[in-house]
Amino acid sequence: MTSPRPRTPVARPVIAVAGLGIESSTFSPARTGAPAFHPLRGEGVFGRYPFLAPGEPLREAAEWHGALVGKALPGGTVTAGAFAELSGELLARLRALPPLDGLWFDIHGAMTVEGLDDAEAVLLARVREAVGRDVIISTSMDLHGNVSRELVHGSDLITCYRTAPHEDHVETRERAARNLVETLTSGAPRPLKAWIPVPVLLAGEQTSTRMEPAKSLYAAVADVASADGVLDAALWVGYAWADEPRNRAAVVVTGDSADAVTAGAERLARGFWAARRDFAFAAPTGTFAACLDEALASAARPFYISDSGDNPTAGGAGDVTWGLAQLLARPEFRDPAGPTVLYASVPAPEAVAAAVAAGVGATVTVTAGAAVDARHAGPLTLTGTVHAVRHGDRDARTEVVLRVGGVHAILTELRKPYHHEHDFTGLDLNPRTADLVIVKIGYLEPELYAMAADWRLALTPGGVDQGLPRLGHTRIDRPLFPFDPDMPDPDLSARIIPPSDEPR
Template structure:
């Protein structure tokens, strides 16, 4: 080849880009180029169960909101270097999770929502958004907060963005939440041992639909079921919940189906959206409809079989039974003020009744651990007095004094522990043979470490009384025996006598003679559709 011709040819190739240029991009530029090829996915969500039968109110601080990169700490499955983390360019905005409680103030809700929307606006556009909610939030003066929130998100991100929603099975699915969610799923276990698997499934489904080019599932079948029951009657540990929910995973694995889910709904709020729901999403219209209808029919057919997850009775019977038992520890659920379901957590009725019992008056009596009662003033007195010293003061009933006034405690400070995320400060006060946990702020006790870090040994106690409904897995594993006490509070298990005014009637179990409902599938329009 002519030398001059070769030089000319090489020059032309360089100018046209046919030969790689000897320029090394910076690492930052390479990262940007790499991320540009990945789907861009935002993360946002607020979660709480809010009882409208509790006088408590929930403020913004209770949500312990995380922002930006700190959001990743909530999701081990998208931790740094995880497979899912590498499959998208993530834009975490705001995620807030509160202990269950009373209705959220409108100021708190608007603040958290607007902070989320402001963050989303900064990083538009998005291929997808992971919407992580509980589904049972009540807000003062606002129906269906999760539906309102997602509609406001849609106004920012538009309708090309695919939204994948994950929920608690005790959440509520309104039609507008269903319409604005392209993918939707919920837990399949109660207690919720599959919480992280559910959230991961929601994210995996989202990434798959984006990367495959399939986009939004073509069909979403939504079936409202007129059943409203507490979680303590619908646990998947026992029948019929066990077999009803056992159908969900196989249903979701069918060709043409993306996901299937059953929501029990939340029993302690009075809104039209509060009832059970079945939803199935997928691309095969007939299979989506048939699957949803079968799940709904099976659920309805079993409605009369639902029963409490443990033997139940009044508190006096439960205490008598526990005192007579040779099985220790004997757990009693103080269910009416359960802070894991929305109770205020400071009702004193049960503790007042326990302290009246002569069996617990003397230090050498049967050992009983009570968890717990908020009492910031009593906690301050305990700190001032120190461990080993006697104190007297009041606790509880600052929020919910409808059933009993603040309880007067006079005993010895056994422990003072700082640093809990919820309680902030925890104090153990021994009164007679009872070990009473008093907290600066309310806290649920559902793990063995919650007790042992305070120097308490629940496995060696005669009786453990916990403000809870069904026992969480670690408590359930510890119990030698267990009764669920039907006690008063904001999440009273006797829901048929609560003053509902706005739920859709007829509703089981309130209307026992109601006719069978229409359980045919309602196809929800795709998000962005004008239908």
């Protein structure tokens, strides 16, 4: 590797924004098409980023051009056709732009595409070919993304979230954009990058930064990033519900001092490895039945239960009926005078259409779910009263609430995550006064976490089963903890990755 070459400062650089983002579970039978990415183009891209609104300092510091940015709800593997369509348009739009000084590559990092390994690195290589080797590329990611050597090599700057749940997603993207602008306007050489793959693969629900050891590990990221000679530091947990060799934790530290980036990366990697046996689930866990029993025995209200195996925000198909079937099989919940239970949710377009046609207050019999993932339970037939109907949701399109006894089951035209209080109140449901709220989710998102008087994480079946060894990974790079619990200590020395304009 040659010494970093000086660069000419650019007073007001020309920068493009592009990227495709999704978490893709290879253990879900679902497939993701192009419309799921809700692609934004041209000026429409900037509506996604408040710090790039007209008049904002970062917007004024450069000449920004939106190419194409698409972000999909986590789901199944992306079809080859969808990737070809979206990436083809993204590249065509980049080629049509004026000559660029920089590109901000905004991705997730856990996209799996039919027939491809390391889809983001493949896309980045094509982007690099389209924009040229002289363009500085800054990549922003989710901490549940995967970071291969190829992705690091193709990126000049690379960073990720530092919180889970992700409360710093806007801050992270702004940091990626700001670092890019500052690198271009200062004329600094392409930064040095120290990369360390860490052979640990854990579920996000075991690595929440609300609790130790992740809380301290991620505090150390900010500490490393503030060191002299370091521009940025990032620690990825990786994505546990896909089966590719790149799936594992990783560290990257960037800066202008080889000693500083090496020391920082090795500190973070060794800390993560040393803590590998200390990670625990973000809430008490148990079987679904046990969690229901605990909820009934508790005086805490509202009591939340995560139906975690079919979590749509981790890549679950969303239409597994197992949890709702188990709930409705218990007589105490079928009694209208029993506990008030909110259940979110099951995609069921035909059931939703029937409920809409019948109208609020009508009694209907519908069949829901298991159109995509029927491995654990089949379609569920239920008779109840239409409690509410709502149209126009970005993800669900149309939602209905069907009341069966004390259970208020939310059915959707398309799958949707339920993370906010307004997701419920917009359906004439009050999660604050309910006895029990059951949500297809992993760790509770901030609003739900703040509302919950108590909480359990139910270990339920689905495409994002928390019991990772049960899923049947065959392509991950072994040895890997916890699949190989007694594996020897790995080599956690930093690898200095050549600049993107030099061969790998």
